[in-house]
Amino acid sequence: MNKELILQHGLTLDEFQIIEDCLKRDLTMEELGIFSAMWNEHCCYKTSKKWLKKLPTKNDIVIQGPGENAGIIDLEDNDGIAFKIESHNHPSYIEPFNGSATGVGGILRDIFTMGARPIATLDSIRFGEIKTDKTKYLLNGVVHGIGHYGNCIGIPNIGGECEFDKTYDYNNLVNAMAIGHVKKNAIFYSKPKTVGGLIVYIGSKTGKDGIHGASMASDVFSEDDEDDKRPSVQVGDPFMEKLLMEGCLELMSSGLIESMQDMGAAGITSSSVEMASKGNVGVLINLDKIPLRQPLTPYEILLSESQERMLAVIEKGNDEKVREILKKWQIDFEVIGEITNTKRVVFESQNKKIVDLPVNIIVDDAPEYDREFYLPKKRNKRKFDLSNLTLEKMISNLLNNLNHLEKSWVYNQYDSTVMGDTVKEPGQATGIVKLHDSQKVIGASTDCNPLYIRINPELGMIYTVAEAYRNLIASNIKPMAITNNLNFASPLDPNIMGEIVLSVNGLKISASQLDTPIVSGNVSLYNQTNDAPINPTPVIGMVGSNSNINKIVSNKFQSEGDIIISIGENIDPHKSPYFLQDQEIVEDINLYNELENINLEDEKITAKILMEISDNNLLQSCNDISRGGIFMTLMKMIQKNYGFNIKASNDFELFCEYKSGYVTTIKENNLKKVFALLDENKINYEEIGRVVIEEIKINSKNIDYFDIKDQYLNNFERIIN
Amino acid sequence: MSFKSAVITFPGSNCDRDAITYLRDLTNNDVLNIWHDETFIPSVDLIILPGGFSFGDYLRSGAMASKSNIIPEVIKHANSGKFLLGICNGFQILSEIGLLKGALIQNNKLKFLGKDCFVKKKHENKFNKLIKKDQVLQIPVAHNEGNFYCSNDDLNYLNDEELIAFEYCMGSFSNSDANINGSINNIAGITNEGKNVLGMMPHPERAYQNFHTSMDGKSIIESLIS
Numbered sequence: 018m019n020k021e022l023i024l025q026h027g028l029t030l031d032e033f034q035i036i037e038d039c040l041k042r043d044l045t046m047e048e049l050g051i052f053s054a055m056w057n058e059h060c061c062y063k064t065s066k067k068w069l070k071k072l073p074t075k076n077d078i079v080i081q082g083p084g085e086n087a088g089i090i091d092l093e094d095n096d097g098i099a100f101k102i103e104s105h106n107h108p109s110y111i112e113p114f115n116g117s118a119t120g121v122g123g124i125l126r127d128i129f130t131m132g133a134r135p136i137a138t139l140d141s142i143r144f145g146e147i148k149t150d151k152t153k154y155l156l157n158g159v160v161h162g163i164g165h166y167g168n169c170i171g172i173p174n175i176g177g178e179c180e181f182d183k184t185y186d187y188n189n190l191v192n193a194m195a196i197g198h199v200k201k202n203a204i205f206y207s208k209p210k211t212v213g214g215l216i217v218y219i220g221s222k223t224g225k226d227g228i229h230g231a232s233m234a235s236d237v238f239s240e241d242d243e244d245d246k247r248p249s250v251q252v253g254d255p256f257m258e259k260l261l262m263e264g265c266l267e268l269m270s271s272g273l274i275e276s277m278q279d280m281g282a283a284g285i286t287s288s289s290v291e292m293a294s295k296g297n298v299g300v301l302i303n304l305d306k307i308p309l310r311q312p313l314t315p316y317e318i319l320l321s322e323s324q325e326r327m328l329a330v331i332e333k334g335n336d337e338k339v340r341e342i343l344k345k346w347q348i349d350f351e352v353i354g355e356i357t358n359t360k361r362v363v364f365e366s367q368n369k370k371i372v373d374l375p376v377n378i379i380v381d382d383a384p385e386y387d388r389e390f391y392l393p394k395k396r397n398k399r400k401f402d403l404s405n406l407t408l409e410k411m412i413s414n415l416l417n418n419l420n421h422l423e424k425s426w427v428y429n430q431y432d433s434t435v436m437g438d439t440v441k442e443p444g445q446a447t448g449i450v451k452l453h454d455s456q457k458v459i460g461a462s463t464d465c466n467p468l469y470i471r472i473n474p475e476l477g478m479i480y481t482v483a484e485a486y487r488n489l490i491a492s493n494i495k496p497m498a499i500t501n502n503l504n505f506a507s508p509l510d511p512n513i514m515g516e517i518v519l520s521v522n523g524l525k526i527s528a529s530q531l532d533t534p535i536v537s538g539n540v541s542l543y544n545q546t547n548d549a550p551i552n553p554t555p556v557i558g559m560v561g562s563n564s565n566i567n568k569i570v571s572n573k574f575q576s577e578g579d580i581i582i583s584i585g586e587n588i589d590p591h592k593s594p595y596f597l598q599d600q601e602i603v604e605d606i607n608l609y610n611e612l613e614n615i616n617l618e619d620e621k622i623t624a625k626i627l628m629e630i631s632d633n634n635l636l637q638s639c640n641d642i643s644r645g646g647i648f649m650t651l652m653k654m655i656q657k658n659y660g661f662n663i664k665a666s667n668d669f670e671l672f673c674e675y676k677s678g679y680v681t682t683i684k685e686n687n688l689k690k691v692f693a694l695l696d697e698n699k700i701n702y703e704e705i706g707r708v709v710i711e712e713i714k715i716n717s718k719n720i721d722y723f724d725i726k727d728q729y730l731n732n733f734e735r736i737i738n
Numbered sequence: 739m740s741f742k743s744a745v746i747t748f749p750g751s752n753c754d755r756d757a758i759t760y761l762r763d764l765t766n767n768d769v770l771n772i773w774h775d776e777t778f779i780p781s782v783d784l785i786i787l788p789g790g791f792s793f794g795d796y797l798r799s800g801a802m803a804s805k806s807n808i809i810p811e812v813i814k815h816a817n818s819g820k821f822l823l824g825i826c827n828g829f830q831i832l833s834e835i836g837l838l839k840g841a842l843i844q845n846n847k848l849k850f851l852g853k854d855c856f857v858k859k860k861h862e863n864k865f866n867k868l869i870k871k872d873q874v875l876q877i878p879v880a881h882n883e884g885n886f887y888c889s890n891d892d893l894n895y896l897n898d899e900e901l902i903a904f905e906y907c908m909g910s911f912s913n914s915d916a917n918i919n920g921s922i923n924n925i926a927g928i929t930n931e932g933k934n935v936l937g938m939m940p941h942p943e944r945a946y947q948n949f950h951t952s953m954d955g956k957s958i959i960e961s962l963i964s
Binding site: 161164165168169170171254255256257259260345346347425428429430431432433434435436437439440442451453454566656657658 | 749750752753755756759760773775789790791793794795796849850851852853878880882910911941943944947949950951
């Protein structure tokens with residue numbers, strides 16, 4: 018076969034040789050397309066598999082770990098929670114509205130494919146510096162797309178993160194997470210049970226959109242690429258997805274279907290191959306039966322990534338009953354093939370076999386690389402000149418930095434209260450929803466500290482997991498499990514590969530120690546344009562629960578006169594990377610000091626005691642300390658007309674990062690009880706001030722309350738417009 | 739006396755379950771759920787047309803739903819003087835049917851708006867009779883086309899006949915404009931001439947349980963059953 022053609026399909030010549038050696042014959046074009054779709058990074062994890070295998074994925078509460086459409090954890094009684102995060106980075110850069118919208122659509126399908134009704138979404142989005150019109154266009158388009166899809170289908174968006182950094186100038190990141198509620202005795206898997214079962218196609222007609230989308234997502238951009246790649250972005254229709262979701266959930270509860278698989282990346286190719294592989298069976302599909310939107314060649318049908326489509330297996334004889342249910346929802350339904358015992362994937366068209374491949378070659382023989390990687394260099398110890406930093410200047414730097422400002426401009430474009438079960442809306446430490454007609458609540462947070470990970474991938478990752486953990490603890494949600502979305506630049510660069518290897522190791526260490534296994538995930542590599550890599554951005558989504566909604570703690574001030582306590586250990590300003598970056602002291606990544614070590618055992622003890630204090634109703638409010646230090650935490654805790662009056666031994670202490678850090682407020686008459694518990698467990702804490710009305714005072718210095726609050730709430734919109 | 743109610747589900751409705759739960763909890767009675775394709779609604783005291791994106795907002799919000807098979811039954815119910823409440827997309831559908839004056843056009847800032855808003859009652863009717871004059875209610879909105887618009891004649895008519903049920907207002911500690919979406923005269927909800935049909939953009943069904951940001955949405959159903 019023509020060399021050019023092979024390379025255009027994203028395969029290396031070595032990889033192609035493996036295929037030919039196994040098959041001992043020439044490939045058809047359609048077969049080449051299949052390998053192109055299945056052997057790219059997005060589908061077969063060829064670079065990351067070796068390292069991902071090491072992650073902890075099991076404990077008593079894990080019902081389903083990685084390998085299915087979503088992970089599922091046990092919430093006691095008959096309740097299970099399905100969740101997963103997935104990236105749509107490349108499409109969202111090329112076409113931000115549709116790219117991000119279909120990202121939400123895809124992750125929702127992963128959830129309801131398992132029989133779970135989606136109950137919440139979160140989004141973790143990252144953009145370049147806001148200076149350029151391009152970034153503004155991307156921000157507007159991505160937020161509009163996420164909102165449009167989620168709002169229309171009617172799933173509340175309960176949180177996420179939105180970061181700006183110049184390393185994302187040419188590669189924005191869009192990671193969407195979804196959470197669903199499933200009855201444990203009604204979980205659906207993608208594995209077909211019986212040979213002879215009918216393979217059925219459910220959902221939108223197939224069109225030309227998204228052909229080669231998965232292989233595009235596994236490629237480095239060059240600057241003039243955007244226009245060429247635009248037709249590869251899928252177009253979403255949330256109305257169709259709403260019908261598909263209701264139709265599929267009704268079908269699942271009717272008992273008429275055996276298994277289901279979402280046609281996501283690489284469309285019918287990957288869904289049918291995965292189905293065959295999981296069931297250790299074969300599939301025979303007649304491409305002439307596929308509902309089409311426009312005339313397509315078999316090659317195009319195989320690789321189309323048209324949205325809102327499902328592949329399911331039903332028992333012979335049930336097709337008319339299934340058709341009847343789907344007719345109510347106005348959804349296309351076609352029997353397109355059957356499960357065979359051949360262990361081969363066969364596609365026919367016009368009575369001709371156009372693809373006939375053994376499943377094991379596509380799946381089991383997929384390449385797995387042990388790529389070369391470098392460890393980061395040792396860092397020199399440095400002291401920085403902080404003498405120009407006054408209190409006013411530090412505050413002003415933070416309140417003019419998008420990363421610190423209140424982002425209601427973003428989340429007010431999302432419907433966060435639909436379904437009527439939202440307990441905590443976006444803009445707080447934890448997003449929380451209640452299970453319908455139950456007292457149980459689910460909390461979730463997405464997090465990543467890319468700068469930490471750039472400095473020290475392993476330790477930085479541990480900090481990231483610890484921060485997500487604290488985000489849940491702050492609301493008295495018990496952390497349970499993790500989904501991850503590993504966004505990196507090109508793994509062909511051994512420095513980047515080093516970031517991948519070490520941060521996955523950091524994830525392994527922290528997830529094991531905190532007993533929060535990884536149950537699902539996604540990898541997005543090649544996020545770089547020419548030679549400009551993104552900061553390593555392994556985002557994690559952490560999910561937890563509390564069985565009693567009345568024990569949830571607020572993240573905001575509750576009443577005047579409450580005592581403000583800081584908990585945890587202050588990090589030296591010279592070793593606080595975000596402090597140094599945000600205060601414009603250090604720009605060059607090579608100049609930062611090494612991160613301080615973090616002790617996860619301390620993290621666990623603090624968490625345990627805080628949950629105990631919360632269960633005893635002794636906390637008025639609590640929030641975790643992260644980027645921006647105590648000061649930004651206090652700003653986030655302001656609501657109504659509350660302010661704060663605090664003191665600290667020096668001003669820096671209020672802006673630097675923390676280890677196991679929280680700010681809590683406590684009623685004066687509960688102080689003794691709380692202090693006793695903290696003392697008993699040797700937890701660092703300090704009484705730093707009080708909640709006051711319409712006032713911000715730091716070390717006796719008055720700061721203009723109304724001005725600061727206005728800047729915090731409204732500067733985001735001022736800066737981006 | 740037990741209060742009977744029904745919620746209509748259109749393809750793309752996404753607040754139908756929320757409306758059913760709201761009615762169930764506040765009327766202590768089962769709630770009928772009627773599919774848009776049906777042609778009969780049993781006798782009930784109140785019908786809710788719920789929020790969502792019926793028919794994907796194709797053509798115009800509410801336009802396709804206003805032609806559904808169930809609509810003649812809904813009109814019959816309204817004409818008999820019984821209560822009909824359209825929330826959000828339900829309001830848009832009522833406008834499209836012609837049971838209410840005016841139209842809901844795109845928000846003036848051209849963006850979807852999902853947040854708590856503040857409203858108070860302007861003219862009294864059976865939906866808001868338990869709400870005190872000048873009492874500020876905090877209720878979430880979630881819409882892209884909530885900007886109420888009508889002709890001057892219609893506006894005069896709404897005022898003269900006292901058909902403006904709710905208007906947007908400032909809330910305590912709120913720093914945004916009272917008028918969140920550009921609606922003419924801050925109108926958030928209106929009734930028909932008989933005052934038995936109410937359309938409103940805010941979602942009272944998202945503001946009635948103790949974990950919601952407010953419980954002010956209760957007052958509408960409580961007014962109707964009191």
